[in-house]
Amino acid sequence: MKYVARNTPAALICAGEAFEDLIFVGLDRLPAPGEEIKTDQFTATFGGGAIITAVTAARLGMNTTLISALSAAACVRLKKERVRITNLRKNNEPHAITAALSTGHDRAFVTYNGINSTIAQRLARMIPGLRATHIHLCFCPHECHRWARIIAQLRDRQISTSWDFGWDDSLPHAPGFFDLIDSLDFVFVNEHEARLYSGTPTIAASIPRWRERKAITIIKIGEEGSVWVAPDREILVTAPTVKVVDTTGAGDSFNAGFLVAWMKGKSPEQCLAAGNKVGAASTTKAGGI
Structure with a gap:
């Protein structure tokens, strides 16, 4: 896809999985099998790529809608986040x-x-009829050919x-996975x-392989920053240095900063610099939101 600047106000839809997150932080190491490790740092919050990207984008001033499977407590929190x-x-x-x-x-996660x-399945039935400027998806597809058709309809x-x-x-071996990638913008x-x-x-x-794809690939490389990989070019932008507390959700926060x-x-x-800044800021506290 050729890069085209967008100068008009836009609406973002984030769709995908949601979780109630129980986050244990401040660990010196991850426990080995049979071990117990204790910490005095704990956070209970909500996560999943769709939630974190939606909340972060809304905090950045974007008109944002989240489509997901949400607990009652998550709904209350999201309404407070506008x-x-x-x-x-x-x-x-x-x-x-x-x-x-x-x-x-x-x-590590369980x-x-x-x-x-x-x-x-529920998203596949709903998404073709949605109206938005951009739709960001955050889950693992199991019917890649079907989703490639849905993305083509949106385009x-x-x-x-x-x-x-x-x-x-399992995704690299899923029928139609690379067709799905090629149908996307990012x-x-x-x-x-x-x-x-x-x-x-x-x-x-990996970069030459990603340059073969039609979609623009954004590779997030943590403290080193991020890379824009397109068929015609690649761009690296370094990330700011911060004191890291917890990296949970940093990539999803990056996505929000980039997309906004x-x-x-x-x-x-x-766009890369914005994603780096927002992603880095999210690591200075526990939890994705």
């Missing part, structure tokens, strides 16, 4: 819960997925799209996902 919500969770359906262990520079196991209606798949080692990956989905051992080796800047018509360099 995020409009469409709740796909029905009464008595279990919401998802994640326990996160964070050392500041590394983390998740009860709840209603998130069926959210993709025909002048709606731009992005996707943060997270980590799923793909967001961290350094581990960049290697996984390109089938390469290093970030440097892009929707305001900023240059690729400015």
Whole structure:
């Protein structure tokens, strides 16, 4: 996709999984099997890529809607954040819960997925009829060909799209996965996902593979910054230095900073810098929001 500046006000929809997050921070290391580690730093909050990106974008002044499967408590919090919500969770359906262990520079998760196991089907029925300037998706698709068709329908209606798949080692082998990538405007990956989905051992080796894709790939490389990878160029912008408390949700916060800047018509360099700044700021406290 050729980069085109956007100068008009825009509306952002974030759609995907949501979790109630139980975050244990301040750990010197992650526990080995059979071990117990104690900490006096703990946060209970809400997370998942869709929630974190939506809340962060709203805090940055973007008119934002979240579509997800939400607990009652999450709905109350999101309304306080001025995020409009469409709740796909029905009464008595279990919401998802994640326990996160964070050392500041590394983390581990255990998740009860709840209603998130069926959210993709509900989103697939809803998203083709949505109206927005940009739709950002945050979940692992299991019907890539179907989603490529949905994205094509949105493109025909002048709606731009992005996707943060997270980590799923089955995706590179899923039928239609790379067709889905090529249908998007942006793909967001961290350094581990960049290697996984390109089938390469290093970030440097992954970049030529990503340049073969039609979508613009944004690679988030933590403290080193982020890279814009397009068929015609690649751009690296370094991140600011901060004192890291917890990296949970930093990538999703980056996505919000980047997308808000892009929707305001900023240059690729400015979009990367905005994402870096917002992502870095999110690591100075526990939790994604």
